[in-house]
Each structure stands twice: as structure tokens, then as C-alpha cells.
Amino acid sequence: MLHKSREDRMKSTHQLDLSRRPVVALADEYPSGFVDTAHSHERIQLLYACSGVMSVVTDKTSFVIPPQRAVWIPSQVQHEVSCRGPVSLRTLYIDPRYERDDPDCHIVEVGQLLRALILEVTQFEHDYDLQGREGQIVSLLVSELLASPKVPYAAPMPTDPRLVRVCREIIEHPSDQRDIDQWADIAGMSRRSFTRAFKRETGMGVALWRQQVRLLEALSLLSTGSSVTSVAMDVGYDSASAFCAMFQRAFGVSPSRYSF
Template sequence: MKRTLDLDLNERPVVALADEYPAGFVDSAHSHERIQLLYASAGVMSVVTDQTSFVIPPQRAVWIPSLVRHEVSCRGPVSLRTLYIDPKYERDDPDCHIVEVGTLLKALILEVTAFSSSYDLEGREGQIVSLLLSELLASPKVPYAAPMPTDPRLVRVCREIIDHPSDQRDIDKWADLAGMSRRSFTRAFKRETGMGVALWRQQVRLLEALSLLSTGSNVTTAALDVGYESASAFCAMFQRAFGVSPSRYEF
């Protein structure tokens, strides 16, 4: 995966990159001097920062502020369309967040990706970039993420759950993995993430299920793949979390 230092930014507010990555590709933790919008026009990515973890299906992108370290993993083959954005466009609350990519925003991202890095700021290309930035800056944050702890022992557990959301280990086993007593582990986990381990794992499972459903998995397959014992249990949890059943969720 190319870094901004590989590109000619030459004072353009947005420079885009298109690339293809195989299943299992991992871009280890790094950061950019520019804001990065990571968008896969096909495929599913996982993005993990020091604060948050995300699962990104094609209907969403992740806004990564400048200098924020992040690791990107490709669940399957990924068609990456990424934007490097001038840091002056940082939002008032510069946190990583999910952006819904509707029809217009997708078209703008794909169009800008085809521009050279020296596009005409005063002509049609510059106008399209301005519209793209307006749409991005006006887009609401989507609350689909799982907060990451800072304690390395807890991070070890969270990364294991992210990589294997169907893992059925109980609290005692997770505490053992962290090298902590059950009581210390549960207290530290809630203090650092704001939720208990079971709820955190549930959040990860639902995010993973969203990505599976968005790429064509049926409800039963998605439910079993993320660790639910039945489709009915998964549907009940999905309804409580998102307010609609999986079959009525708009991807």
C-alpha cells in the first residue's frame, strides 16, 4: 500500500490513489501527514487504531485524521480507492469515524481517483474536488466502531476477538490470555473501553456481520460465522442494536 510520500501532492487539496490488494494483505501500523479517507469499492477491510477498531464494507469509508497511526487488513480481495486530503480540512472533532458512501459520494470518489495529481484547480476537476470535500465535511459520523483499550494486555485480547469474532472463550480464558486475574481484567476492560467484554465482543460481532451481509452472505451464514448459535438469536440482537431486522437493513 502506497504512502503519501510516494505521491506528488503538489499543493492539491485532494490526491487520490487506486490499487488492488489480495485477501489477507496487512498494511502494518503507520500514519500519514495528510488526512486519509479509506474506501474499498469492492471488498471488506478492517482498520485498527490505538483508540478504535472498524470493519469497512463497500458502503462505508473511514476518515483517518493526519498523524493517526492505523493498521489496515483486507478480509478478502480489496479494490482500494483512497483519498489523501490536506490537513486544513480536519473536522472540528478530529477523530477517526465512519462515513456512509451513498451514490453521489461514491461517484465523486471514483471520478477523483481518475484525476492526475496535477489536475486543474480552476477547471472542471477542481470543481468536482470542491464538491467532494463539501460532501465529506457535511457527512454525519456513523457510530459503527468498537473502542480500543490502551493497556497492551487488553489490546492482545481485543485483537484476538477482532481476528476471530466467533471465538467462544469465556471471561476466565480471556483473563488468562491477558495474564490478569478475572477481577482485574473485567475492571480494567470496562474502565478503558466503557463496556464489558461481552458487550464489546457483541459489538465486534455485529460489525463483522454487517460486513458479511453487505457482501452477499445470507443471514444464517453471517450469524454462524460471527459466533451466534442460531439465526434467530442473531436477528434478535441485530434488531435491538440497529432498530431493524437484518433483512430490512439498508446497505
């Protein structure tokens, strides 16, 4: 993977005066395999890929972000961003006074209006007129973001480094078929200790957590045009029918709903 240090990332943003306007937007293009290593911001960050798929990992949660969604990252939250393929990224740096009550990252559903607002604000000069058209559009954008419901598509991350090692392996390879005993070996723990610790830290068993990761990966693959059958195989299901049944139970709709 192509890793980019925090210092390199700052080269893209050091010319932005993030204190002069309530929202400052930046457009970036990243290649497949790009990784923006763990870092945080003084401002809230909204990451929106208008094309391509990202994964975002924090100390608490793992997300997969297809183009129909964005991720809201509160100020000072450490996060790592990886590009599953070429990504056309639009980033909003938002004044911390707009922090929501929940201090954790969350997914935002990006409909046609919100997408249009994000893309429009990205075109503004960074010293746009607060009292004119630009200021009104930014105000509407912030209102839409604050009113947007949180989308519960995430996998909670453990804090124990041994469990994190296992979780990152599953995130990188969601079709991996290793069983509990093999994952416990990777963690360097007994099966009993591993399963108890995993459930204590994530709120679910390993099988359910892996299922969640597989479904999130499936969402991203479907959004890029992959067929239901190929997605089922790619995320570790034995058949498309088994995958469709699980997807329907989890999201209440058929996988074809997310194909574009």
C-alpha cells in the same frame, strides 16, 4: 497474512506530490489477507473500498469497513489496515486544513453521490486544473465529506497491551466462545482485575464489546452477499433468530437491510 511494510507502501505513493492539490486520489488492488502495517500520514486519509471489506485498527478504535462506508483517518493517526478478502481500494489524501473538530477516526456512509465523486476524482491527473471542472468536482467532494454524519459503528480499543491482546484475538475470531475467566487468563490477569480494567478502558464490559465486534463483522459479511443464517453462525450466534433479534436491537433494522 500478507504483510506490507511502511517502506513498501510508500513505493505506491512516492510519486504523488501531496502538497499541490487539496485532494490527491490513488487506486490500489489488494489480495485477501493483505495487511498494511501500522503507519500514519501527513494528510487526512479517506479509505474507501469500492469492493471488498477492510478492517482498520487504531490505538483507540477498531472498525470493519464494508463497501457502503469509508473511514476518515485524521493526519498523524497511527492505523493498521487489513483486507478480509480481495479489496479494490480508493484512497483520498486530503489537505489537513479540512480536519474536523473531532481528532478521531470515524466512519462515513457512502451514498451514490459520494461514491460517484470518489471514483471520478480517482481518475484525475494529480495536477488537475483547480479552476476547471476537476477543481469544482473536488470542491463538491470535500463539501460532501465534511457534511457527512459520523456513523457510530466501531469498537473502542484499550491501551493496556494485555487487553489489546485479548481484543485483537476477538477481532480475528469473533465467533470465539471463550468466557471471562479464559480471556482473563490470556491477559495474565485475575478475573476481577481484568473486568475492571476492560470496562475502564473501553467503557463497556467484555461481553458487550464482543457483541459489538460480532455485529460489525456481521455487517461486513452481509455486505458481501452471505446469507443471514451463515452470518449468524460465523459470528458466534446459536441461531439466526437470536442473531436477527440482536441485530434489530442494535441497528433498528433487520439484517436483510444490509444484504446486497
